[in-house]
Amino acid sequence: MNGKLYGIGLGPGDPELMTLKAYRLISGAEVVAYPALKDGESFARSIAADVIPVEALEVTIHIPMTVERGPAQAAYDKGAQDIADYLEAGRDVVVLCEGDPFFYGSFMYLFARLADRFETEVVPGVTSVTTCAAVAGRPLSARNEVLTIIPGPLDEAVMQDRIAAAEAVVIMKVGRHLTKIRKVLDALNLTENATYVERASLPSQAVRPLADAPASAPYFSMILVTKGQDPWLN
């Protein structure tokens, strides 16, 4: 009998923001897989480090950070094959995912390769989006507001159109796109409505008005923008 595949959301970084279910499944895991950079560094593994059993087998999926599709596809092909080997040997495999597996996560590439052949369960996790709102003390969206989540790499003109048409906005994966995003928000007169958050829930977390954001931002940074205040608030 084949093993079962789990895609497990670990939350935004603070290990205490892991769910009880994630904790149970990881602490009982025989095989733990996770994405890592070329040098082996894995943010997902670091979140779960204290929960992974010492005797667990570990599968590292090295994801090349290239713009082209080919190298990453090949890495997911290989990772999926490594995982499939364990599943076919009857072992369950737990895949560690930063945040939530299906919210801008790489797990979906393994899911697409494996879920039709193996029993698969996805365990949702706390996203960085609601974590940023929590640490910034800024409600994300209320009542009938539409919430638009925009990835930082989006083209400048498209981004400007999307933000202009939106109500509550979260811009994710800010990183090296910070200068472009500031320009867009300035053009829309929204800089005063914007809060910058980096590494939410980690010890190095920072929260600032966008006007006071640093010149360069880490990949794990985000900008929250609201256009008006819910009139029901007070």
Add this chain to the structure above:
Amino acid sequence: MNGKLYGIGLGPGDPELMTLKAYRLISGAEVVAYPALKDGESFARSIAADVIPVEALEVTIHIPMTVERGPAQAAYDKGAQDIADYLEAGRDVVVLCEGDPFFYGSFMYLFARLADRFETEVVPGVTSVTTCAAVAGRPLSARNEVLTIIPGPLDEAVMQDRIAAAEAVVIMKVGRHLTKIRKVLDALNLTENATYVERASLPSQAVRPLADAPASAPYFSMILVTKGQDPWLN
């Protein structure tokens, strides 16, 4: 010295999708507050029921389900006052919140009334949005896709415009708006791209193609719509 206020996200309904932090804070709580319907039923309390200490004091905030602003505002005023009384007496107060406190949650109304006077911490939770994607086996958003979250009560014409302009879409709080939403998605030829999910993560959970959705939907139901598949998936 005043007590500290906590707004705690409990996740979508399965108590195991609570975070370790929520579990720790609730299991050590002296005073636990939560919103409830007029008859006293509280979904938030039901999620945390097995974690609340038997000796904890409980504050029920009865929220009237009216369209007008006044009655709900009065209920939040009273709830905030009850909580403030405990905080001023030096007791910490834990407010239980379905999903995430700042994601379409009622906690923001207490936060607006109390956070300037009392130390406050918001603990994010797993949202129903990523939970629906997980149980439906449908990735929400990948790479540079914009994700638009639309509340079901939105006006029909506005909803149609928003969905037409969007890429990945989640429609929340479907409930009695199901007929209107089906009409909108039919008009946009998106019914085949839509998945209906009710009570994600609860024992009564249901997942269906929208075409097979029931005639009436509970408040805790959602529709996921994708317009195309990420070409990187395979």
